[in-house]
Amino acid sequence: MTLRERERRRAALIGPALIEWHARGGRHDLPWQRDRSRYRVWVSEIMLQQTQVATVGPYFERFMARFPTLSDLAAAEIDEVLHLWTGLGYYARARHLHRAAREVMAQYGGELPRDFESLCALPGIGRSTAGAILSLADGQRHPILDGNVRRVLMRVFGIEAENGSRDLERRLWLLADACTPQTDVRTYTQAIMDLGATVCVRRRPACLICPLQPECSAHATGRQRELPRAKRRGGAVRRRRELWMLAAVDRDGAVLLERRPARGLWGGLWSLPEFESAAAATGYARDRLRGAELARPQWRPRPLGVIEHAFTHFDLTIHPLVADCEGARAGIEEPGRLRWCHPQHWREGRERLGLPAPVRMLLEALAAETDAS
DSSP: OOOOHHHHHHHHHHHHHHHHHHHHHSOOOOGGGTTOOHHHHHHHHHHHTTSOHHHHHHHHHHHHHHOOSHHHHHHSOHHHHHHHHTTTOOTHHHHHHHHHHHHHHHHHTTOOOSSHHHHHTSTTOOHHHHHHHHHHHHOOOOOOOOHHHHHHHHHHTTOOSOTTOHHHHHHHHHHHHHHSOSSOHHHHHHHHHHHHHHTSOSSSOOGGGOTTGGGOHHHHTTOTTTOSOOOOOTTOOOEEEEEEEEEEEOTTSOEEEEEOOSSSTTTTOEEOOEESSHHHHHHHIIIIIHHTTOOOOOSSOEEOOOEEEEOSSEEEEEEEEEEEOOSOOTTTOBTTTEEEEOHHHHHHTSSOOOOOHHHHHHHHHHHHHHHHO
């Protein structure tokens, strides 16, 4: 697959136009642009996957305050990394970041590699992320193709294909490479990301102030709101799932938590034990907790308010149940899988654990109950 002459001529105009625009319209004071380094750019690029800049900023600042260097991140326990990630979502990113930091310490002496292939081989770093790191941190010439850049290219070049096809992917990488200039790559890379995030946005693009408007096929044909075309879902109805969470609370106010499997929903985070029905949750309270010498758990756990939580592809309804327990809790804790956490200690930062957002809300509610009693 090759680019047509018309596409090559148009691509040659993109870089200069964006570099000139960035001086007046781009973003220049993002947290990761200060004290720029490969490590800081890497962390920011991982956080920015699937997450907007406004959300990432405070998380990045807290993360850097705790882990100012790659060696600090590698030396940390995964629970502390996930704790600082709580609320950002897509927790596999945090696990990959932590694993990659340890690989860099072992293989590269703590310095994130400067060559493209070695960087791509690290967990969680794909072609576009590696290109962005090396372009933004070192000024190396590498094309990028994140979601914002993809949208800009499909509009400028009037690409009708649906997202998801291999041919489209190959064509977009060819265009991304053709548009990337030979010099001032750092500015260009930041500029095209900024344009997609602030001007050529998904809904209501600001075409009147776009520096690429004269070259944009979508604008010329009035299709800027139609492109890129979404992948057809075949009229599928959004899925809904229900689950019951059991909050076993001991007499000191500590709550029993269970670590989620590394893969799947909330991978590696600490959550409340989950069940497919209220009966299963009650049975666990009756059999497991009683058998572990937590004397007389309340036979019918009391309900808390239902929590609705939305994921990308489905909606989750959570029914929290509280089992008030008495007596010793020896025998129930299993290091690495089951543990007790006092909500007040978590809220004060004395226990640093990664928790899904709904579980964090439940711990906050239980801590408020303790405060009020």
